[in-house]
Amino acid sequence: MxxxxxxxxxxxxxxxxxxxxxxxxxxxxxxxxxxxxxxxxxxxxxxxxxxxxxxxxxxxxxxxxxxxxxxxxxxxxxxxxxxxxxxxxxxxxxxxxxxxxxxxxxxxxxxxxxxxxxxxxxxxxxxxxxxxxxxxxxxxxxxxxxxxxxxxxxxxxxxxxxxxxxxxxxxxRAYNTSCAMCRLRHVSLLDAAHIIPDRDDRGLPAVSNGLSLCKIHHAAYDANILGIRPDLTIQVRTDILQEIDGPMLKHGLQEMNGLTLTLPRRRADRPNSEAIEQRYEAFRNAS
Known part of the structure; x- marks a missing residue:
């Protein structure tokens, strides 16, 4: 030990x-x-x-x-x-x-x-x-x-x-130690985000219910500032796109709009489609 x-x-x-x-x-x-x-x-x-x-x-x-x-x-x-x-x-x-x-x-x-x-x-x-x-x-x-x-x-x-x-x-590790949205590769700044929250009975701790996200994109995903469409395209909330602030807002959030997630090599590790759809509905309702 x-x-x-x-x-x-x-x-x-x-x-x-x-x-x-x-x-x-x-x-x-x-x-x-x-x-x-x-x-x-x-x-x-x-x-x-x-x-x-x-x-x-x-x-x-x-x-x-x-x-x-x-x-x-x-x-x-x-x-x-x-x-x-x-x-x-x-x-x-x-x-x-x-x-x-x-x-x-x-x-x-x-x-x-x-x-x-x-x-x-x-x-x-x-x-x-x-x-x-x-x-x-x-x-x-x-x-x-x-x-x-x-x-x-x-x-x-x-x-x-x-x-x-x-x-x-x-x-x-399934996402090759990088953020699925911005490709950041600093492991200390990466989280494993649940698609269906773990407080939900359906929120299993399985790789297919997870995303490798940097801390800012994990927080933005949980706060419904951005969502993931069923086709795995990132969608930033409309009011956020219209804001004017600094470089973090512009490059860190607004420029994510329309990008496609980077996926794991193994199909079994890729996001579960039903979980993505359910989570996207929650994002739309919050928007």
Missing amino acids: AWLDGRCTPDNPVVERTELLDFRFEGRRIPLIDNQLGIRKPKDLVAALSMLTTYTSDGQRAPYEDALGPDGFLRYKYQGNPQHYTNRGLREAHTLGVPLIWFFGVQQGLYLPFYPVWIVADEPEQSQVAVALDESQTRLADHTSLTPLERRYSERISRQRLHQPVFRQRVI
């Missing part, structure tokens, strides 16, 4: 599979992930060291959406047979209360690490464990009898700590 602290930065928080497989500690090669299995349990350790979620393309539905339980805690499935040594390693981590690392795939061979995480419950009937992403979650009462307020808090933590960062990485 200390190595990850130094390796990962806000602008580059991901690690490559080759780095994780070649990790060395005190001169010894000790891979941080298993080459074939989702759970890494080194033979010299009593408990599991890490968990891994493989990257999968997420057309309409994010692959991790089902991982959130009704108590607001995330779930991680066993690796095959419940008595497999890797699953026993997860249960041992729960018994000992030791932290793990969760590597989440955001692209082929590229992972966003979450650490420390804790196993807070073993659920053998469902072949899974419950995972806390924040130490504050481990201090909640029995996760099977949370109050409504505690459940909402736990769910908010899980979404903020996992869903939002994974969504951001997947969307920005």
Whole structure:
């Protein structure tokens, strides 16, 4: 985890599979992930060291959406047979209360690490464990009898700590680390904008419901200063086009009118047409 602290930065928080497989500690090669299995349990350790979620393309539905339980805690499935040594390693981590690392795939061979995480419950009937992403979650009462307020808090933590960062990485990388409107490529100035807002039940954290936008165009999109037509052409609100201000208004907003979005190379990552149409109707109603 200390190595990850130094390796990962806000602008580059991901690690490559080759780095994780070649990790060395005190001169010894000790891979941080298993080459074939989702759970890494080194033979010299009593408990599991890490968990891994493989990257999968997420057309309409994010692959991790089902991982959130009704108590607001995330779930991680066993690796095959419940008595497999890797699953026993997860249960041992729960018994000992030791932290793990969760590597989440955001692209082929590229992972966003979450650490420390804790196993807070073993659920053998469902072949899974419950995972806390924040130490504050481990201090909640029995996760099977949370109050409504505690459940909402736990769910908010899980979404903020996992869903939002994974969504951001997947969307920005799908758009080749550039703004879909102005082509700005400074990653620290880019956001992953939802087409259908995440507060809406239809606002899934899937790449096809996202756009890579610079911060000013993200804010303008959310504020309905500009919209995206079903043909993926940018439309600036009429009153904004008629304003006279400074160079930012002229070049940053007004000159976007009539331009076409830059799209991801993969079709599965491109904006969902129904989501674009719904969001455009909201823009027209606001105009």
